[in-house]
Amino acid sequence: MDKKSIELLKNAFGKNLQRIRTTKRKSLLELSYNCSIDESKISKIEHGKFDIKMSTIFELARGLEIHPKKLLDFEFDFED
Numbered sequence: 001m002d003k004k005s006i007e008l009l010k011n012a013f014g015k016n017l018q019r020i021r022t023t024k025r026k027s028l029l030e031l032s033y034n035c036s037i038d039e040s041k042i043s044k045i046e047h048g049k050f051d052i053k054m055s056t057i058f059e060l061a062r063g064l065e066i067h068p069k070k071l072l073d074f075e076f077d078f079e080d
Helices: 003-023 028-035 039-046 054-064
Strands: none
Touching: 003 039, 003 054, 028 039, 028 054, 039 054
16 A cells, blocks of 8 residues: 555545544543543544554544444545
């Protein structure tokens, strides 16, 4: 996977995270309290500026009270 594809993937994940968070009417601060991840880090993730680990996905899902697979349920086209 090239650098451009990785950036597109991070952006797609971040947009999905932000969509879920706002749908659940949670602020960055509320989510931060619920999952023990700093709100500035969550903001960076939502804007595709931070590469995350699997454990972070699980923490975010716990904080949003959703199954982790929902955070990964978004459209993304892999470039050839």
